[in-house]
Amino acid sequence: MISEEKALVVFSGGQDSTTCLFWAREHFAEVSALSFVYGQKHAREVELAREIARKAHVDFDCMDVSFISRLGSNSLTDTSIEMDREKPAAGPPNTFVPGRNLFFLSIAAVYAREHGIRHLVTGVSQTDFSGYPDCRDAFVKSLNVTLNLAMEEQFVIHTPLMWIDKCETWALADRLGVLDLVRKDTLTCYNGIQGDGCGHCPACRLRREGLEKYLERKNKDPRI
Numbered sequence: 001m002i003s004e005e006k007a008l009v010v011f012s013g014g015q016d017s018t019t020c021l022f023w024a025r026e027h028f029a030e031v032s033a034l035s036f037v038y039g040q041k042h043a044r045e046v047e048l049a050r051e052i053a054r055k056a057h058v059d060f061d062c063m064d065v066s067f068i069s070r071l072g073s074n075s076l077t078d079t080s081i082e083m084d085r086e087k088p089a090a091g092p093p094n095t096f097v098p099g100r101n102l103f104f105l106s107i108a109a110v111y112a113r114e115h116g117i118r119h120l121v122t123g124v125s126q127t128d129f130s131g132y133p134d135c136r137d138a139f140v141k142s143l144n145v146t147l148n149l150a151m152e153e154q155f156v157i158h159t160p161l162m163w164i165d166k167c168e169t170w171a172l173a174d175r176l177g178v179l180d181l182v183r184k185d186t187l188t189c190y191n192g193i194q195g196d197g198c199g200h201c202p203a204c205r206l207r208r209e210g211l212e213k214y215l216e217r218k219n220k221d222p223r224i
């Protein structure tokens with residue numbers, strides 16, 4: 001059922017948020033996408049995001065929040081730090097950008113309020129938990145309450161991928177009719193390579209393993 005309300009998708013142009021963009025299109029009458037420039041090494045991400053939004057026929061806007069990269073160091077914004085390939089024994093990997101989802105969702109909420117939008121959509125997931133604390137369900141729920149109190153609004157943060165893994169995320173993209181688009185047009189790779197990516201960074205590995213698992217399952221039973 002399509003809600004007559006509007007939704008705003010926090011949109012990076014990666015596999016997860018692109019799947020969420022098309023999920024939102026299925027559930028809401030009007031969908032907009034908001035991207036962020038936060039000092040990421042691969043600024044091309046934003047151009048790809050804009051292009052995907054155009055193909056999806058949704059409004060696109062972009063906010064510059066590059067101050068985030070000056071607040072803390074991490075290997076996604078600092079070229080001098082070598083990226084963690086495996087999850088460290090303790091604490092999040094150095095690809096964690098502290099505060100990123102906190103800032104993104106908070107800014108998205110202010111933006112949404114300004115545009116008469118109550119529903120926010122984010123592609124975070126705690127199933128293939130990468131060690132990022134701000135991808136967890138408890139964080140999103142807690143922030144939802146905080147944002148409602150902060151602005152006396154009734155925002156609803158939707159997390160369609162929270163409890164599904166990468167294989168299921170591919171299955172969802174396929175069901176939404178955008179498996180090829182997600183596969184070719186999105187950028188998930190930490191080394192900035194579009195589509196199937198570099199193949200060996202942690203993001204590519206997770207994405208590829210999920211896709212292989214899904215395609216194998218689909219080959220066995222094409223009805224899924």
Ligand code: ZN
Nearest residue numbers: 189198201204
């Ligand atoms: Zn990669």
